[in-house]
Amino acid sequence: MGVYARAPLAFERGDGVRLYTAEGEAYLDCMAGIAVNALGHSHPKLIAALKDQADKLWHTSNIFRIPNQEKLAKLLTDNTFADVCFFTNAGAEAIECAIKTARKYHWANGNPERIDIIGFDGSFHGRTIATIYAAGNPSYVEGFGPTPPGFVQAKFGDLEGLKKLVGPTTAAILLEPVQGEGGARSWTEAQLKEIRQLCDETGTLLIYDEIQCGL
Ligand SMILES: Cc1ncc(COP(=O)(O)O)c(C=O)c1O
Structure with missing residues (x-):
């Protein structure tokens, strides 16, 4: 489907602030998705956290309590104006x-x-x-x-x-x-x-x- 006017460029992997094409050409990533990859690419701590969760549990729906989500919500409410958090996909x-x-x-x-x-x-x-x-x-x-x-x-x-x-x-x-x-x-x-x-x-x-x- 026609969305953005796509650049004729594809990346195979990212590392910190850099992106690499399949041919190994490096680019400094000044776009960060569209300002969404604030943590850069492939940070080892983030990879470890994702793998750890993937090994344990994928999804239960919000019919049940989600302890890690509650932990993140508390971190956010303790450190911002907000007293309630609602997590969304986008x-x-x-x-x-x-x-x-x-x-x-x-x-x-x-x-x-x-x-x-x-x-x-x-x-x-x-x-x-x-x-x-x-x-x-x-x-x-x-x-x-x-x-x-x-x-x-x-x-x-x-x-x-x-x-x-x-x-x-x-x-x-x-x-x-x-x-x-x-x-x-x-x-x-x-x-x-x-x-x-x-x-x-x-x-x-x-x-x-x-x-x-x-x-
Ligand atoms: C200010 C602002 N609001 C909403 C959105 C929509 O976010 P999403 O693309 O995750 O639906 C964006 C995305 O760029 C944005 O910049």
Whole structure:
């Protein structure tokens, strides 16, 4: 299936920050997947951890407790703002979960009309139906049918415009603190604080997509 304009290049193995073709030609990996291989390639400790788990147990589903997952969740909640973790298989799935959580939160609080997710131009949140419309990039939504209800597009950096868009049907504002695909465009700390305040005043939820820029 035609996805990216593929480079005529394939790699056989990776080691730390380098990638190697089957002919042994080395490349410095400045892409890291698309900013996802933060730990580099083939680190011995990571290989050992993966092999160790593969030898013991592959999958049990979340019908059962998963002690190592609980350990990781505790590490994350002890060291970040969060008090709960939900693990997903991909970034798009995490954003889908955030959108669903925001809508369900308002529904559970007696405000089922609050379904709108406000996103910004230049953002990228994944390639599922909900996440392409949350980002609103015209080239990613083209051909995928009518825009589903509940997605509103704001202009990156325009706080006055954003304030006008927040209303009685707003569920959440969704933003990347530093836009990845938008070209490393950041919100300033002052802008983020103002958005936080806008959310507090209007009962709007604030979703940070830090999938590319990191915690
Ligand atoms: C900011 C951001 N959100 C969401 C995603 C989607 O992640 P995934 O490709 O794992 O679904 C990406 C992927 O690059 C991303 O950069």
